[in-house]
Amino acid sequence: MHHQEFMQLTISEAQKAGTPFAASIAMGNDILVTKVQSVSPEHDPTAHAIVLALRELGQLTHQTDFSGYTLYSTCEPCMMCGGAALWSHIGEIYYGVPRTWITQHYKNNDPGCSKVLKKSIEQLTIHPEFMFKECIHLFE
Amino acid sequence: MHHQEFMQLTISEAQKAGTPFAASIAMGNDILVTKVQSVSPEHDPTAHAIVLALRELGQLTHQTDFSGYTLYSTCEPCMMCGGAALWSHIGEIYYGVPRTWITQHYKNNDPGCSKVLKKSIEQLTIHPEFMFKECIHLFE
Numbered sequence: 001m002h003h004q005e006f007m008q009l010t011i012s013e014a015q016k017a018g019t020p021f022a023a024s025i026a027m028g029n030d031i032l033v034t035k036v037q038s039v040s041p042e043h044d045p046t047a048h049a050i051v052l053a054l055r056e057l058g059q060l061t062h063q064t065d066f067s068g069y070t071l072y073s074t075c076e077p078c079m080m081c082g083g084a085a086l087w088s089h090i091g092e093i094y095y096g097v098p099r100t101w102i103t104q105h106y107k108n109n110d111p112g113c114s115k116v117l118k119k120s121i122e123q124l125t126i127h128p129e130f131m132f133k134e135c136i137h138l139f140e
Numbered sequence: 141m142h143h144q145e146f147m148q149l150t151i152s153e154a155q156k157a158g159t160p161f162a163a164s165i166a167m168g169n170d171i172l173v174t175k176v177q178s179v180s181p182e183h184d185p186t187a188h189a190i191v192l193a194l195r196e197l198g199q200l201t202h203q204t205d206f207s208g209y210t211l212y213s214t215c216e217p218c219m220m221c222g223g224a225a226l227w228s229h230i231g232e233i234y235y236g237v238p239r240t241w242i243t244q245h246y247k248n249n250d251p252g253c254s255k256v257l258k259k260s261i262e263q264l265t266i267h268p269e270f271m272f273k274e275c276i277h278l279f280e
Contacts, residue, residue, distance in 0.1 A: 044195050045206070061183075
């Protein structure tokens with residue numbers, strides 16, 4: 001099951017960086033990028049893990065259409081990251097901790113993106129709460 | 141009325157770059173950054189004008205909290221850009237063309253962000269369809 005392996009690798013990168021927020025993008029059996037949230041160190045309010053991963057994949061491939069790629073995230077994409085996934089035409093998203101948990105824990109009210117993404121015209125499959133138990137440890 | 145002057149400057153930058161999408165961020169009487177959409181040239185699916193402007197302001201100020209700053213955009217922020225504005229704590233947004241017009245014209249279904257942002261706990265004032273006539277010329 002490479003989905004579990006890829007999520008585990010994403011979790012490990014988050015642990016190494018000391019943040020709960022990490023994301024990877026894979027094509028078939030290969031992970032191409034893994035990034036962690038870097039808002040403060042990079043002085044960039046948009047430097048969430050998913051945005052950084054999409055940006056780096058653009059640099060690697062010189063493309064901006066990632067149909068057929070799969071995104072792994074330790075949590076449900078926020079509104080910004082969900083929008084970025086939408087514009088990138090990402091094909092599939094696996095995520096761990098749902099946004100409802102995140103917003104409660106961090107006392108913000110980002111609405112998350114699953115409902116919006118499900119209504120999208122894009123061909124997008126979402127796997128919520130994938131390896132939830134492993135991911136929630138990062139946030140606790 | 142510096143709001144009109146700032147929007148006019150933003151429109152002019154869009155015209156120069158040959159794109160309808162441009163955004164500026166100002167504090168009081170000064171515009172600090174103006175950016176245009178650069179997805180294809182930068183191979184970056186997140187390189188919308190608003191995201192780029194927020195990112196550059198972070199580099200300029202070494203901050204990621206832009207409370208008190210005002211954002212000017214030729215169109216209503218998309219979901220990604222609206223999320224980015226939310227995380228940046230932008231205080232005020234002036235935009236020209238509403239998202240409903242954009243989604244119809246470009247045949248995508250990005251839901252825009254005004255409704256979500258209005259429900260936000262952030263102190264955010266939105267001025268929709270500001271200088272609409274001047275902005276719509278960019279898109280026609």
